[in-house]
Amino acid sequence: MDLKSLIRDIPDFPKPGILFRDITTLLRDAEGLRYITDLFAEKCVDLRPEFVVGMESRGFIFGSLLAYKLGAGFIPVRKKGKLPGAVYSIEYALEYGKDCLEIHQDALQADSRVLIVDDLIATGGTATATADLIVKIGCELVGFGFIIELQDLQGRKNLPDVPIISLVQY
Numbered sequence: 001m002d003l004k005s006l007i008r009d010i011p012d013f014p015k016p017g018i019l020f021r022d023i024t025t026l027l028r029d030a031e032g033l034r035y036i037t038d039l040f041a042e043k044c045v046d047l048r049p050e051f052v053v054g055m056e057s058r059g060f061i062f063g064s065l066l067a068y069k070l071g072a073g074f075i076p077v078r079k080k081g082k083l084p085g086a087v088y089s090i091e092y093a094l095e096y097g098k099d100c101l102e103i104h105q106d107a108l109q110a111d112s113r114v115l116i117v118d119d120l121i122a123t124g125g126t127a128t129a130t131a132d133l134i135v136k137i138g139c140e141l142v143g144f145g146f147i148i149e150l151q152d153l154q155g156r157k158n159l160p161d162v163p164i165i166s167l168v169q170y
């Protein structure tokens, strides 16, 4: 399947100079959604995660689908102030700005096998920050999974040395 034809490019969003890779057009295509979910699961199954951690908000969509397929639990990492319980927080740099991510302190137990999932890796700042949270809790980071990888930005070079899976590269 030609996945790139299902991903819409929107120039200058959310600010000038950014070419936004819009996955909503992939999500609305039933065949494309099923195909990418099955492919993602096939590529990640050998990592045997007990939990998939997904970042707000597009990471929730693909992370949940993947967790379901792999028989794993799903844990949301959210933007500042969204989670109701006690949290661990971390600040991080985006391709277009700066933000803060949080995870519930009791969401994961030390030594759990965790796979981090987001829709896209650009600079790797979001994924690195999430990995720092996971490692701080004492979990075993088994890998990263992304639907899209922006290779020019070389984000994977900034990530810890674990398997990094991406399905569509630009």
Ligand SMILES: Nc1ncnc2c1ncn2[C@@H]1O[C@H](COP(=O)(O)O)[C@@H](O)[C@H]1O
Pocket: 018, 019, 020, 021, 022, 055, 056, 058, 093, 094, 095, 096, 118, 119, 120, 121, 122, 123, 124, 125, 126, 127, 155
């Ligand atoms: N070009 C982009 N299109 C869509 N989404 C993007 C783009 N660049 C970044 N994002 C979102 O930001 C994070 C990844 O950025 P990092 O620089 O790797 O931290 C990811 O959640 C994307 O949804």
Ligand SMILES: O=P(O)(O)OP(=O)(O)O
Pocket: 056, 057, 058, 059, 094
């Ligand atoms: O649009 P979102 O919520 O997926 O967030 P971000 O652009 O920070 O990835």
